[in-house]
Amino acid sequence: MSREELFEKAAQSIVDANKDAAVEIAKKAIEEGIDPVDMINNGFSEGMSRCGELFDTGEMFLPELIVASDAMVAAINVLEQAMPVDSRTEKLGVAVIGTIEGDVHDIGKGIVATMLRVYGFEVHDLGRDVPIKAFVEKAKEVNADIVGSSALMTTTQVGQKALEEALKQAGLRDKVKTMVGGAVVTQRWADKIGSDLYAENATEAVMKLKELFG
Amino acid sequence: MKKYLTRMGDGQRVEMTADEMMKDFELGTQDAARRGKIDPLTQEDLNYLLEIFTDTNKIVSVEPGNEVVLTHDIGTLRLMGDQCNSGVGIPLSRIQGIGVHERAFAADTFELGHIDYSFKPVKPIISMEQQEMETAQLSAIIPLFYGAMPNLGLYYRPDGPFGNPSDLMPLGKIQEAREAQEEAVEHAIRDMIYISEKMFLAGADGINFDTTGAAGDTDMKATLHAVEHLKKHTDLSVEVGMAGEFVLGIHGALEYDGVRLAGLYPHQQVKLVEKAGADIFGPVVNTNTGKSMAWNLARAVTFIKACVEAANIPIHVNVGMGVGGIPVFETPCIDSVTRASKAMVEVAKVDGL
Amino acid sequence: MGVGDPFGMPVAHGMAAGMGGIRTAGDLVARMQMTRKMRIKEAKAYVAEKLKVSPADLSNEHVMREIREELDLGIITAVPGCAKGIEAKARIAELLGIEINSVKRLKDKIAF
Numbered sequence: 148m149s150r151e152e153l154f155e156k157a158a159q160s161i162v163d164a165n166k167d168a169a170v171e172i173a174k175k176a177i178e179e180g181i182d183p184v185d186m187i188n189n190g191f192s193e194g195m196s197r198c199g200e201l202f203d204t205g206e207m208f209l210p211e212l213i214v215a216s217d218a219m220v221a222a223i224n225v226l227e228q229a230m231p232v233d234s235r236t237e238k239l240g241v242a243v244i245g246t247i248e249g250d251v252h253d254i255g256k257g258i259v260a261t262m263l264r265v266y267g268f269e270v271h272d273l274g275r276d277v278p279i280k281a282f283v284e285k286a287k288e289v290n291a292d293i294v295g296s297s298a299l300m301t302t303t304q305v306g307q308k309a310l311e312e313a314l315k316q317a318g319l320r321d322k323v324k325t326m327v328g329g330a331v332v333t334q335r336w337a338d339k340i341g342s343d344l345y346a347e348n349a350t351e352a353v354m355k356l357k358e359l360f361g
Numbered sequence: 362m363k364k365y366l367t368r369m370g371d372g373q374r375v376e377m378t379a380d381e382m383m384k385d386f387e388l389g390t391q392d393a394a395r396r397g398k399i400d401p402l403t404q405e406d407l408n409y410l411l412e413i414f415t416d417t418n419k420i421v422s423v424e425p426g427n428e429v430v431l432t433h434d435i436g437t438l439r440l441m442g443d444q445c446n447s448g449v450g451i452p453l454s455r456i457q458g459i460g461v462h463e464r465a466f467a468a469d470t471f472e473l474g475h476i477d478y479s480f481k482p483v484k485p486i487i488s489m490e491q492q493e494m495e496t497a498q499l500s501a502i503i504p505l506f507y508g509a510m511p512n513l514g515l516y517y518r519p520d521g522p523f524g525n526p527s528d529l530m531p532l533g534k535i536q537e538a539r540e541a542q543e544e545a546v547e548h549a550i551r552d553m554i555y556i557s558e559k560m561f562l563a564g565a566d567g568i569n570f571d572t573t574g575a576a577g578d579t580d581m582k583a584t585l586h587a588v589e590h591l592k593k594h595t596d597l598s599v600e601v602g603m604a605g606e607f608v609l610g611i612h613g614a615l616e617y618d619g620v621r622l623a624g625l626y627p628h629q630q631v632k633l634v635e636k637a638g639a640d641i642f643g644p645v646v647n648t649n650t651g652k653s654m655a656w657n658l659a660r661a662v663t664f665i666k667a668c669v670e671a672a673n674i675p676i677h678v679n680v681g682m683g684v685g686g687i688p689v690f691e692t693p694c695i696d697s698v699t700r701a702s703k704a705m706v707e708v709a710k711v712d713g714l
Numbered sequence: 715m716g717v718g719d720p721f722g723m724p725v726a727h728g729m730a731a732g733m734g735g736i737r738t739a740g741d742l743v744a745r746m747q748m749t750r751k752m753r754i755k756e757a758k759a760y761v762a763e764k765l766k767v768s769p770a771d772l773s774n775e776h777v778m779r780e781i782r783e784e785l786d787l788g789i790i791t792a793v794p795g796c797a798k799g800i801e802a803k804a805r806i807a808e809l810l811g812i813e814i815n816s817v818k819r820l821k822d823k824i825a826f
Contacts, residue, residue: 204396205624208578208610210535217533254514254576254611257527264531272531300445301691333371333650333689347649422730426770429754430744431732433724434716447717464790466724469733469740470748498816500799502788502806503741504748564816567748596815598748640751675747675754681716681723693722702730712747712754714715714727 150181154190157222161194162201164214166221173225183226191222195266202262203350209261216265238269240292240360243285245273247306252299252329258349259295259328266353268293268360279306279313286319293356294319295326304331308340324359328352365415368697370657371650372690382414382655383407389652389659396607397626399667402659406666406708410659413700420699423706430713432600432641432677433462434571436474436508444691446478447682456497463503469713472508472569473497479512480553481521487556491563498564506600507560508569511553511584513576516545523548526611542579542612546586549579553587558595567598567640575604577611578622581630585617585637592638601634602643602679603627606664627668635674641713644668645679650689654697658686658704665709677713678705736782737790739765739772742810749812764809785809 148156153176160168169191176186198215201207207215244260246253253275260272271289273281277296286294294314298304307327314320326344327337337345344359346352364376377385386407394401402410413421423429435446437458442448453461455473462468473494475483483490490507497505517525523545529538557568568591573584588599608630610623617633625633627644634642646661665685669676683689686701705711715727733740739761746757758769765785771777782789787809788802797805800820807814 205607205610205626208613208623209530210539210610210613213530213533213535251520252514253527254609257531258609261531270531274528302443302445330683331689331691335371335373335650347651420726420730425773427731428733428740428773429731430740430747430757431715431724431727432744439717439720439724447719447723449719462724463735466720467728467732467735467737467740467790468724469735469744495816498800502736502799502802504744504814561815564819566745566815596813600748640748674751675757679716680727682718684716687718691719693718693726695722695726698718698722698726699730702727706731712757713744714731 157190158194161215162197164211166218169218169222173222177229183230191219199350239267241269242293243271243291244295245277246275246297247303248278250303251275256297259352262349262353279309283313283317294323298329301331311340368654368688370648370652370688372688385653385655386659389656390663393660393663402663419696421703423703430469432470436472459497470504472506474508480509480556481515483556487559494563494565504566506567506569507565508571510572511580513545513580539612546579546583549583550586554590557591561595561597569600571602572604574608577609578615581608581622582615588637588639599639600641601639603645606646627664628671631668631672641675641677643677643679645684648683661686662704662709669710675712678711680714733773738778
């Protein structure tokens with residue numbers, strides 16, 4: 148089997164969320180002496196990218212995305228055995244994420260958290276109705292790179308501004324990138340409160356963070 | 362080249378040339394066509410959109426004779442509620458609010474809705490809602506729906522008895538998450554039927570299932586089954602309004618009438634809504650705040666035109682803040698709102714808004 | 715339609731594209747959509763035929779005001795003696811040949 152064929156099969160195994168196939172292809176790649184990093188970048192990661200596109204267009208759904216991510220992790224675990232320790236894949240960043248206090252809408256935030264995990268971030272999801280203080284404490288505790296907050300309502304949106312202030316007061320603002328999202332949140336709002344990133348949806352959130360941390 | 366005032370999807374005013382707008386119309390319609398696997402707008406449609414956008418008057422309108430019926434979501438909350446429902450905080454009763462809509466806003470139809478605007482919290486106070494509907498029916502001439510959101514989110518912890526898929530799925534507990542959703546569906550169907558039947562007994566003309574699909578495919582499944590029951594057992598008119606342009610697959614495998622619900626776009630959603638027996642369908646297309654209104658409206662009209670063509674029942678497109686090509690902004694920009702109105706009626710050919 | 719402050723959303727849409735409620739024949743056309751699943755053209759044609767006007771007249775205030783007064787279907791302004799609420803709906807049900815839930819319940823209750 149050619150390298151290109153293996154790459155394609157690897158990508159397809161992720162799109163199919165087929166863990167067994169992904170592991171088999173990873174083993175085959177090692178047997179054939181293909182660079183594991185190439186195999187991850189051109190095969191399995193390509194598969195995850197395709198999953199992201201399918202999710203964005205409503206052709207792949209949350210449970211499938213999670214199973215696809217499991218398949219990806221299993222394949223990478225196999226490939227990592229054949230990689231020098233210093234070149235093993237590492238998490239892209241540590242994210243603390245939650246829905247602002249007073250807001251119980253967390254479906255969108257949950258999708259963002261899941262997508263970030265799928266794409267290699269360590270995610271600490273604080274859930275819904277999260278006090279500002281809890282974001283700050285968690286960010287300190289896990290040495291976060293990203294603090295993401297979601298607000299569905301204009302009445303809770305103001306909490307995102309308060310979070311920016313609280314991070315400044317805790318001396319964390321320069322150490323983390325802040326990201327805001329939610330139905331009523333816009334780029335203009337992100338600019339106004341000084342947030343680093345705004346994303347229209349989960350796919351865009353991942354793309355923007357991958358660009359920053361990838 | 363002459364520049365025209367228009368808006369971005371977040372409401373900011375920008376100036377664009379006719380060529381720039383046409384380019385965005387093309388990109389917007391192509392995006393909808395690609396996602397929905399539907400036809401893009403014709404050149405004639407795009408030219409008409411350009412006419413609407415290059416009209417230098419602040420307000421535009423449909424031609425006389427082209428007017429359509431308006432149905433309303435969120436009931437009187439927009440008058441006495443807080444900003445969450447775009448409410449303006451006037452201390453009115455709901456009966457007074459209905460009167461204001463009928464006699465001051467010349468609404469064609471209206472709805473009574475509870476402050477929480479979800480079915481589940483109405484159950485324990487159903488007598489109060491019935492009483493309010495009975496009183497409203499005595500004084501109103503226009504048809505009155507009872508409106509609420511299926512809002513399956515209220516059936517998951519911490520608000521309800523079932524495990525929360527948002528908590529379970531990231532832990533890899535996909536089967537458990539799915540089972541929790543399936544249980545929630547059963548309870549939601551029961552609640553929605555109970556409340557709707559009680560409102561029927563109180564004289565309601567119809568039930569408006571608003572923001573169906575907000576909690577994903579479970580929301581849609583519960584709604585369709587409730588609608589099916591109501592149309593078999595009552596004479597209620599039923600309107601099903603959506604929450605987003607495609608049904609989110611939070612469960613992912615739920616079906617209605619053998620069709621997988623997750624991922625359905627408006628022209629596919631309407632076929633199941635019809636099958637369930639609903640009388641009016643309210644499709645939604647979300648606004649992208651980073652794109653121009655030209656891009657957004659062309660995209661929205663493309664989805665809705667395909668839905669209108671596929672439908673056998675009246676289509677009342679959702680045109681509120683952040684949907685149907687209208688910018689996401691709390692104080693809707695009138696130029697944008699009226700342009701969306703005209704385009705939806707005269708290009709997408711909707712039966713109502 | 716969806717959310718938005720009263721002036722910015724329902725009033726703006728109403729001015730741009732609305733039938734006009736009881737100022738014209740908006741409620742009547744709505745009732746045909748709701749009870750018979752009629753598309754807009756069909757619903758307008760049905761109501762127009764019942765009122766013996768053209769479909770375009772259904773949103774013409776000048777025509778509809780007179781018709782509503784003559785048939786006592788309820789009008790937008792407050793005029794003593796004109797049908798209000800359920801009384802107007804009873805006439806509308808008869809005119810359109812449809813059942814209106816609240817009217818039927820009232821009739822059932824007061825039938826001796």
